[in-house]
Amino acid sequence: MTRRRVVGMIAIFVLGGAVASFQPVRAAASSPYGFTPPVPPDQAKLNASHVGWVRQGLDWSSIESSPGVYNFGTLDQAVALENANGIQISVVIQDAPGFRKTQVCNGVNLFPGPSEMSTFAAVLSARYNGNNGHGYVPSFEIGNEEWDNYWGGSWIATLPCRTADWYGPVLKAGYQAIKANSPNALVGMTGLWWESTNHIQGYMTWLYQNGFGAYMDFANFHYYTGGDPSITNGDVPSYPLEWQVIHNVMATFNDGSKPIWCTEVGWAVNSNGQPGPIVTLAQQSQYLQYVLDSSRASAVVQRVFIYTLMDNDDGMNLWPTTGPLPSYSMLEAYISQYPTWGAAAPAPAPSPTPAPSPSATPAPTPTPSPTSSPVAAPATVQAATLVGASDAVAYAGPAKSGSCRKGTVTATGTFTTNGTGGSVSYAWIRTDNRGSVTIAEPPIIVAPGDTSSHSVTGDSWNPNSGGSEQLVFLSTGAPLVAAQTFVCR
Structure with missing residues (x-):
């Protein structure tokens, strides 16, 4: 299906010979539903779904091609589309270019350092703070999955590169830079990827023990087990166990009122682009509904972003070229029945009114501490020798x-x-x-x-x-x- 830009009030599209029409949804920021699609998304499908959020992860390396040289064309388009269609956008700062990866693990330049993250996060948040003519981004995430999915060829080489000490200072630097340039924007942590209960607990505990829990407005995880999300299999947690483990660590450090987002979850119904387990159409719909039910009843999980909505036949796509799958129809009905999930953490503030004569993008401005946090930040504990x-x-x-x-x-x-x-x-x-x-x-x-x-x-x-x-x-x-x-x- 050809990707479209939809910015008018009514769009017409053809699906399996039937003609359908819809109006772009002016979704409230409090909507708990979102998709993680390509950048920019297939806007017609996104609008038709009635979700309130979209997650856009454009690689940092595709924006900054050489030091200080930026191409914002694709991301500008995505932000403009969502702003025009009333859909909230969360921008993921992910996959830095090689010349920004200054942290070395297992002999590999794996991660950007705090200085690199601070500079780039400041550039992004200043551009999209609603005052500089490029639109407004109400949410940013410091990292995607790269902070705990490295594989070094063996567990001996891998485990030292999946620890939170690489990430904590980078999270803090990104948070401070964004709050300095776009104070009302939310800032979330990286999406925990490794489905290991012990790893999840250890990662979150280290962040909080060392004061970095103060530098996020929401915790974040991805859920890809390929199986029944109601079942815990050894160290692989069920969906509710995963968010409970995260929440319990936060509560232990007096931060239990902070929300959790699941920013990617999905199941493949074919092997197109998906090497993992394959489920039936009925199972995909059943599993996604279970995740939504668990999240809605949790009073802890504030948002769920489903992977994915595309214009191709990717195995996890809920609307392939043949038409919407049963899981998509389930989602439509679910949103209609439960448009919101009751009391939750505050939604992001609306876009600020642009200044009449916007000035040039400001230089990154450091800030000494987060705008608010219920948790005191003790000094970082260094690794012993x-x-x-x-x-x-x-x-x-x-x-x-x-x-x-x-x-x-x-x-x-x-x-x-x-x-x-x-x-x-x-x-x-x-x-x-x-x-x-x-x-x-x-x-x-x-x-x-x-x-x-x-x-x-x-x-x-x-x-x-x-x-x-x-x-x-x-x-x-x-x-x-x-x-x-x-x-x-």
């Missing part, structure tokens, strides 16, 4: 054949540091014939001057076969502890 580590793994259970699952693997470990003090982050990697599962543990704080041996939190589980367990320390340069095997029959 480890000089020694060991682990021990044992299996105990029945001796007869076929009894592996009736026994228990027990793992323990120790470490020492060089005495500089700091935080020690670590995880256990369990492996049997079902594959590998990573169990992230809460970090341990070591006082300066302490060079004694410390025990980590041990791990125990019921294996399905013989296998191994490995203690992995997540700080750069930490000693490598070999995986310990166990045998059972």
Whole structure:
């Protein structure tokens, strides 16, 4: 289907030989429904859906082609379309160009640093603050999925690059820059991608322990398990468990009133562009409705953005070239029945009235602290330097054949540091014939001057076969502890 720009009051389009008409929806900012489509979206489909929000993630690298050289044409078009059609827009600051990736992990330039994020976030928020002739963006997100989806070829190489210490200072820098240039805009955290309950809890805990929870107006996660969202499978959480884990960490730090957004969720009904599990049309509709029901009843999840709405036959597209799927029809009926979800956190402020003679885009202006936060921001805890580590793994259970699952693997470990003090982050990697599962543990704080041996939190589980367990320390340069095997029959 050809992408269209729809800015008038009435548009006509043809679908399967039938002619339909609609008026662009002047959706309230309080709408809990959105899509994550391409940039710019198929506006006719977006308007017809009656969602109130659209999420637009245009790669930073496609905007800044060389240092200080920007091309805003595509994003300008998207912002203008949504402003004209009364749909709220959340712009994702994602995938920095290589020359802005100054943080190196596993020998790879992976992430921008705080300075790089501050500069670019200031440029974007000043351009789209409603006062400079380029429209208004009411919400920004500091990152998409890149902050916890890196794969380095092995878990040993990967885990140190999925920790929150790379991200926290960048979140703070982006938040401060945006609030300085567009004070009423919302700023959300990156969309947590890795479907691991322990990882999610550890990531959010680190952000809050180190004061970075103050620098977001909403928490954010993506939900892609490929299966039934009502079921928790080992370390892979159900949909309600994921938002509960996030909320519980926030509540522990007296920030439980802050909302959560799920900015991507979907299921594939074919393999076009989607290598993961395939579900039936009925399952796709059922699973999406479950997510909406869980979110609506939560009083915690404020918004859900469905992936996706396109003009092609992508496996997750709710409206392919053959016409709307049952999940799209379900969404239409759901929005009609539940246009809002009752009391929630405040919606973003409306676009400010443009000044009569807008000035040039202002230079980035730093601000010393967030505009508001219920959480005090303690000093950042630096990673401790480890000089020694060991682990021990044992299996105990029945001796007869076929009894592996009736026994228990027990793992323990120790470490020492060089005495500089700091935080020690670590995880256990369990492996049997079902594959590998990573169990992230809460970090341990070591006082300066302490060079004694410390025990980590041990791990125990019921294996399905013989296998191994490995203690992995997540700080750069930490000693490598070999995986310990166990045998059972």
